[in-house]
Amino acid sequence: MNKFVGTGVALVTPFNEDKSVDFDGLERLVNFQIDNGINYLVVLGTTGEPATLNKEEKEAVKNKIVAVNNGRLPLVLGIGGNNTAAVVEEIKTTDLSHFDAILSVSPYYNKPTQEGIYQHFKAIAESTEKDIIVYNVPGRTSSNMLPETTVRLAYDFDNIIAVKEAAGDTVQAMKIIQHKPKDFLVISGDDMIALPMVLAGGAGVISVIGQGLPKDFSIMIQLGLNGENRAAYDLHYKMADSIDMIFAEGNPAGIKSMLNDFSICRNEVRLPLVKASVKLQKEIANFVANF
Template identity: 60%
Template sequence: MEQLMGTGVALVTPFNEDFSIDVNALEQIVEHCIKGGVDYLVALGTTGESVTLSKTDKQLVMDTVIKTNAGRLPLVLGVGGNNTAAIIEDLTILDLSEFDAILSVSPYYNKPTQEGVYQHFNAIAQASPKPIILYNVPSRTGSNMLAETTLRLANNPNIVAIKEASGDMIQIDRIIKGKPEDFLVIAGDDFNALPTVLAGGAGVISVLGQGLPNIFSEMIQLGRQGNSDDAYEIHHAILPIMDMIFEEGNPAGIKSIFESLGLCSALVRLPLVEATSKLKSRISSFLKSLNRVHA
């Protein structure tokens, strides 16, 4: 899956004032990412507020991303949840012809055992017409998919990668050390994207990367080339904004970047709330200072 190497970005879903999907803004964001040099696009992930989108909303997002991308970059679609049967049904109904892979989150809320997590993903992989990227994000799901479970799943031929967002570099190292050669370990957190790449990971599915595609993609590319000094120079330069965009939750922070860039509003759907004016001001000031340095 060479398509999943490098910098993927978890696209936001922009909203109009009435909280309908802002199609024009989504088109602009896709263009911003493509022109900025990212390697692939991920639609309807957590950052896309997928849990508060209707089926009609989701289809509109899919159609807009497909049309705007026009075959230029690989596409990944988020299809996950805590109801295994419902996910399998979605995978049989959805037109996935334009997507290269499925991103599927580890089951949340009902907190299955490791065997339950394994059986869940095994069933999805058997039903999916597209390769599966596992997504481990304990801070959201309430349970951690252990390295042993990931490595067990990595032997399934239709499970090709993991987006690992445990924040635990020891766990990430264990997966990298024990994985099959063609199984990809993709960073799921911006702050450890570079360390993951330097440890042997394939890249990142980033939140910040869609707001700062040029500089973030350059950092990952340098890391993949083994140029750790220059890569860490960029990492340290953008570390403050990595923290800022998650201070009041995701995607409130990244949408504030897009508002500052004039690409979309900062609106999010309840139960999320828009970033405070204080945070927006700090983000805007940082972007201006960053542009002066990296112009």
């Protein structure tokens, strides 16, 4: 599980102007992460816009990332949804041989009870021997997986190895850290509070800004893991404004604008998402120019 300690990034899916998948941009993106100290890659998470990719495109994106990565970094694959049976079926019918773990989001829209969330992840855990990172993101799912549910899952299933905790609540994260099994990983899903979570005993982050500023962000997390608080916070404050910027008009419009400034990929997104406004693009470009 040490492979998931540090900085993971939730990769975007680059698009061309005609909205087709930009595989050259995807190759540049993966190499940019590897060359700048990122510890692992998350494929087809929310930031990758999988809701707007068809089955063939998802398969092509996975295959491209696997090929470019070429075994250099651990890979995590996003497989989640609000139809438990469909998620289980997708896991059973997906070739997971190149992936080290599954990232699976708590069910959205249905608003299940805590017992419903538990039973959802129980079914997933029992359907595979692959390691699972459960993902709590109330801002997208409209329901919060409470610490008691996360800890219960952690104790009950050996292959539920971590939580990506993105409630934006450090107290909630600390409750999980306090009561979790020793080897269970609490991974931040919020860039702005990733460092405080690490300093409280968290294992790191699955980041969005990290793919735009991979070197500095991964160094910051490593400093935090080493207990070098002052140096870590110096980097945090250096990057903090950019975190606000990239989420100001939604994800991944903001991070794609930054990646465009670094000539990694275009700032194209698919509807119902739209590009960052001209005003925000200028703000991000100004940050990049002066970073």
